Amino acid sequence: MIEAHGLVKRYGSTTAVNDLSFSIRPGMVTGFLGPNGAGKTTTMRMILGLDVPTQGSVTVAGRSYRDLPAPLREVGALLDARALHGGRRAFDHLLCLARSNGIPRRRVDEVLHIAGLQGVARRRAKGLSLGMSQRLGIAAALLGDPAVLIFDEPVNGLDPDGIHWVRTLMRAQAAQGRTVLVSSHLMSEMALTADHLLVIGKGQLIADTSVEEFVRSSSRQSVHVRSPRAAELAARCRQAGATVRAGTGPDVIEITGMDSAEAGRLAAAHGIALSELIPVRASLEEAFMELTRDSVEYQAAGVTR
Amino acid sequence: MTGTAIAPAGPDHRAAFRPATFGDVLRSEWTKLRSVRSTFWALTVTVVLGVGLGAVISAATAHGYARSSVSGKLSWDPTAVSLDGIGIATLAIAVLGVLCISSEYSSGMIRTSLIAVPKRGRVLAAKSLVFAVVTFVVGEVTSFAAFFAGQALISGHAPHAALGDPGVARAVAGAGLALTALAVLSVAAGTLLRHPAAAIAAMIAVLFILPGIAQALPDSWRNPVTEFWPTLAVGQLTTVHQSAHTLQPWPGFGVMCLFTAIVYAIAWTLLDRRDA
Numbered sequence: 001m002i003e004a005h006g007l008v009k010r011y012g013s014t015t016a017v018n019d020l021s022f023s024i025r026p027g028m029v030t031g032f033l034g035p036n037g038a039g040k041t042t043t044m045r046m047i048l049g050l051d052v053p054t055q056g057s058v059t060v061a062g063r064s065y066r067d068l069p070a071p072l073r074e075v076g077a078l079l080d081a082r083a084l085h086g087g088r089r090a091f092d093h094l095l096c097l098a099r100s101n102g103i104p105r106r107r108v109d110e111v112l113h114i115a116g117l118q119g120v121a122r123r124r125a126k127g128l129s130l131g132m133s134q135r136l137g138i139a140a141a142l143l144g145d146p147a148v149l150i151f152d153e154p155v156n157g158l159d160p161d162g163i164h165w166v167r168t169l170m171r172a173q174a175a176q177g178r179t180v181l182v183s184s185h186l187m188s189e190m191a192l193t194a195d196h197l198l199v200i201g202k203g204q205l206i207a208d209t210s211v212e213e214f215v216r217s218s219s220r221q222s223v224h225v226r227s228p229r230a231a232e233l234a235a236r237c238r239q240a241g242a243t244v245r246a247g248t249g250p251d252v253i254e255i256t257g258m259d260s261a262e263a264g265r266l267a268a269a270h271g272i273a274l275s276e277l278i279p280v281r282a283s284l285e286e287a288f289m290e291l292t293r294d295s296v297e298y299q300a301a302g303v304t305r
Numbered sequence: 306m307t308g309t310a311i312a313p314a315g316p317d318h319r320a321a322f323r324p325a326t327f328g329d330v331l332r333s334e335w336t337k338l339r340s341v342r343s344t345f346w347a348l349t350v351t352v353v354l355g356v357g358l359g360a361v362i363s364a365a366t367a368h369g370y371a372r373s374s375v376s377g378k379l380s381w382d383p384t385a386v387s388l389d390g391i392g393i394a395t396l397a398i399a400v401l402g403v404l405c406i407s408s409e410y411s412s413g414m415i416r417t418s419l420i421a422v423p424k425r426g427r428v429l430a431a432k433s434l435v436f437a438v439v440t441f442v443v444g445e446v447t448s449f450a451a452f453f454a455g456q457a458l459i460s461g462h463a464p465h466a467a468l469g470d471p472g473v474a475r476a477v478a479g480a481g482l483a484l485t486a487l488a489v490l491s492v493a494a495g496t497l498l499r500h501p502a503a504a505i506a507a508m509i510a511v512l513f514i515l516p517g518i519a520q521a522l523p524d525s526w527r528n529p530v531t532e533f534w535p536t537l538a539v540g541q542l543t544t545v546h547q548s549a550h551t552l553q554p555w556p557g558f559g560v561m562c563l564f565t566a567i568v569y570a571i572a573w574t575l576l577d578r579r580d581a
Contacts, residue, residue, distance in 0.1 A: 097421050
């Protein structure tokens, strides 16, 4: 359980996080979604006590992170896979973290096994690929067998095999009743992994909803129709209250505000033959972009809209 | 009971965990220090420079003793001469001390460390304690080895010292102590400045450049500066023959400790307050 109340973080005149309140529940994967620069990492850093909030507070298991008696036993976190000493062997990196929280040495071997890193345990960290570093970071997060897991963009740099592994791991950890918070700027990734979504843009909460609900409410549906009498059908649809846009050809129209069954019935009632009738669902990625369009910090001119 | 496929929050063995202690953090910092190669090399350089350079300096100055002036003979301090190499070896300790925390900042490891131990003062305390103990052991071994090697080379060419002579044991053991104080100062400087290059430059300035500049000042300015400059004042602990305008051995060491304590307090406060 992670709870934030009115979190604010300002760096000089820049407000990175603005009045963020949420509660992240156990037993599910919560996706923390937002464009780059939305404040995801800053929020995670505040949860982990690295950054002090300008205002507000955040607690893990009912306590402020700095007051946890053995933090690694309660929270496992992966912020930046490259945040380790390049000259230290993978095993020693995990061992010094384990020692700091009184975690027995054999647990280091266990997490190396879980992460599939036994083969590179003696290798120095700078000799690890980004994917292996990512696995090492996840192994470190699992050291204390914590009830809360926090991952910042964990699939970055992983190959398809690694991505599948991380997804499965997160789902399994959540199924065991743990709290899993995972950030991403990719909606498609979250659709596959998360049960619940926390969407932020420009430091503010845009949506706090289940993935299903998010998909239902935000994906625009339209109907793609091809007909020799397209213009006539367009007029009939408008009369019925739908919105119609011209399609890719003179005989193609795109209807919104009416589903494909209704459009088909309307055409049949007026004896209009159809050669194509296709329901079109905007992708999640599009829905996400729609939702966060106003809050994207760096926007390429002329590309969006 | 059915329908309990999902376990309640957390794995069952969590009930067994105990709060992390300062001892855990000490063991962690010891593991960190011994698991990087720079530690081994810096300590090797300390011993080699301390003993080797000390031997060379001892042999050379002992050979020149016969030709030196009366005042030179009066201020002849074979103990201090044999410990001269350690003055240069301090640099290796300073660099290692700075690196053991600033390399965490440059690599990002500090974030991992502070997530594991969010009570930040513990990280700094454990790191400096571990490094201080290691430096003390290596420092004392080096000083005594340098002393015995130096006296062996000096004897026969110039008056040499014995450990039982007044002030000699204090000076030899003091060289290790001075190195230990410097170790703590370096860790504090690394914490304060965070960037390895900046912190190493600062340590070189404090150890070598500023004392060098002080030598160029007129006497009335120079004497109080050289008397109280911490890294010069601590040098009195390692000499048997005290020259004019210098502090006594233990007050000299006290000045260094006070200076270290001030820098340490600032580093501690900033570490606790700054975003990591």
